[in-house]
Amino acid sequence: MAADLLWIFISAMVINNFTLYYFLGLCPFFGVSDRISTALRMGLANIFVLLITAFCAWFLNTYVLSHAPYLRLISFIIVIASTVQFVEMAIKKMSPVLFKALGIFLPLITTNCAILGLALFATNKGYGLLEGLVYALGAGGGLTLALVIMAGIREESKLLEIPKVIEGTALNLIIAGILSMAFMGFAGLFSTS
Amino acid sequence: MKNFEEAARYHEEFIKGLWKENPVFVAVLGMCPALAVTNTAINGLAMGGATLFVLTFSSLLVSSFRRYIPKEVRITTFVIIIATFVTIVDFLLQAFLPAIHKELGAFVALIVVNCLILGRQEAFSFKNPIRLAMVDALGMALGFTFALFCLGAIREILGNGSLFGVSLFGPSFEPWIVMILPPGGFLSLGFLLLFFNWLKQRQEQKQSLVYLADAVAEVAEKKDSIISLKRGV
Numbered sequence: 001m002a003a004d005l006l007w008i009f010i011s012a013m014v015i016n017n018f019t020l021y022y023f024l025g026l027c028p029f030f031g032v033s034d035r036i037s038t039a040l041r042m043g044l045a046n047i048f049v050l051l052i053t054a055f056c057a058w059f060l061n062t063y064v065l066s067h068a069p070y071l072r073l074i075s076f077i078i079v080i081a082s083t084v085q086f087v088e089m090a091i092k093k094m095s096p097v098l099f100k101a102l103g104i105f106l107p108l109i110t111t112n113c114a115i116l117g118l119a120l121f122a123t124n125k126g127y128g129l130l131e132g133l134v135y136a137l138g139a140g141g142g143l144t145l146a147l148v149i150m151a152g153i154r155e156e157s158k159l160l161e162i163p164k165v166i167e168g169t170a171l172n173l174i175i176a177g178i179l180s181m182a183f184m185g186f187a188g189l190f191s192t193s
Numbered sequence: 194m195k196n197f198e199e200a201a202r203y204h205e206e207f208i209k210g211l212w213k214e215n216p217v218f219v220a221v222l223g224m225c226p227a228l229a230v231t232n233t234a235i236n237g238l239a240m241g242g243a244t245l246f247v248l249t250f251s252s253l254l255v256s257s258f259r260r261y262i263p264k265e266v267r268i269t270t271f272v273i274i275i276a277t278f279v280t281i282v283d284f285l286l287q288a289f290l291p292a293i294h295k296e297l298g299a300f301v302a303l304i305v306v307n308c309l310i311l312g313r314q315e316a317f318s319f320k321n322p323i324r325l326a327m328v329d330a331l332g333m334a335l336g337f338t339f340a341l342f343c344l345g346a347i348r349e350i351l352g353n354g355s356l357f358g359v360s361l362f363g364p365s366f367e368p369w370i371v372m373i374l375p376p377g378g379f380l381s382l383g384f385l386l387l388f389f390n391w392l393k394q395r396q397e398q399k400q401s402l403v404y405l406a407d408a409v410a411e412v413a414e415k416k417d418s419i420i421s422l423k424r425g426v
Contacts, residue, residue, distance in 0.1 A: 173383030180376040
């Protein structure tokens with residue numbers, strides 16, 4: 001059991017990294033990756049929302065959607081968005097420090113494809129509650145890892161003289177491509193022989 | 194005259210999505226599907242078609258109900274409308290094109306969070322009459338499909354040596370496997386954008402050369418006229 005959970009975690013984090021393998025959550029990946037500190041906070045906020053999402057998805061799948069599977073998409077979107085909104089209000093009341101660190105990102109993240117992607121993948125794989133939470137933790141860790149690495153590279157690249165043609169999105173995409181290639185090296189990590 | 198102006202407006206709204214404001218190449222929106230499913234040209238086209246369906250019908254509905262949707266909950270309403278059409282297209286694909294549905298997997302469902310679709314509702318359909326909204330949606334969706342097809346074709350040709358499954362180069366071609374894997378998505382879009390930047394920069398340089406030549410000609414003309422004036426004196 002523990003080995004299974006570890007496998008789910010590692011696989012979601014590095015082997016099938018959400019950003020670099022599934023192309024999910026690219027907007028924050030390119031949008032807020034210009035400073036490491038911001039990237040780290042964004043990553044943490046992501047992990048937080050992903051955990052809530054995994055719980056919501058499990059709850060909906062077990063108690064509601066078995067009777068009406070065609071409502072899956074709509075209910076996922078609505079329930080996740082509103083739960084995050086509630087949690088955001090609760091955090092604002094209970095822990096202003098945490099709210100300040102994650103605050104502005106929370107509502108943005110809700111419409112991030114990584115969130116819906118996680119809910120759908122976890123459903124397709126038939127994960128239970130614990131597996132779903134571990135999967136969310138791994139996926140969030142992977143997103144954070146990719147974000148922080150990207151931010152680190154971009155912080156460095158600000159000091160370089162970059163030709164004007166390649167500046168901006170083109171450069172970021174090519175960096176992401178190289179990173180993605182590096183992450184492909186993890187593919188054989190746990191090959192079952 | 195009014196008809197002509199109106200036609201010009203429709204034409205402009207339609208054509209802008211195809212090239213000038215192309216959602217993928219210029220605005221860089223909807224990147225998740227643009228990169229995730231474009232490992233072959235046919236997948237790119239299928240994804241484009243599904244997006245076309247969702248975007249057009251969502252725009253139709255949002256634009257027709259724009260007077261009745263309260264401003265405060267408009268985003269939620271858009272999302273519900275979009276999710277409904279995505280569910281429809283998901284089931285349609287599953288029923289009629291099961292092979293393609295299997296290839297695209299969860300990414301059909303992920304059309305819901307494609308920022309291009311939500312963006313068009315917010316920026317255009319909510320503020321414009323039905324026909325104009327439809328034209329805009331069609332143009333944007335066709336531009337998106339075109340971009341996805343380009344990416345898919347490039348990746349399939351380089352990564353597999355084929356287009357639409359038809360082998361192009363014969364058996365001696367060594368495929369660039371990396372192009373059909375995830376890094377290929379980032380790299381091909383990156384290099385395409387680089388190419389467009391280069392074209393744009395060249396155009397700007399040419400433009401500035403033309404300005405410079407004009408300015409030189411103008412100065413020369415003034416000099417001539419001053420000389421002739423002096424002679425006259």
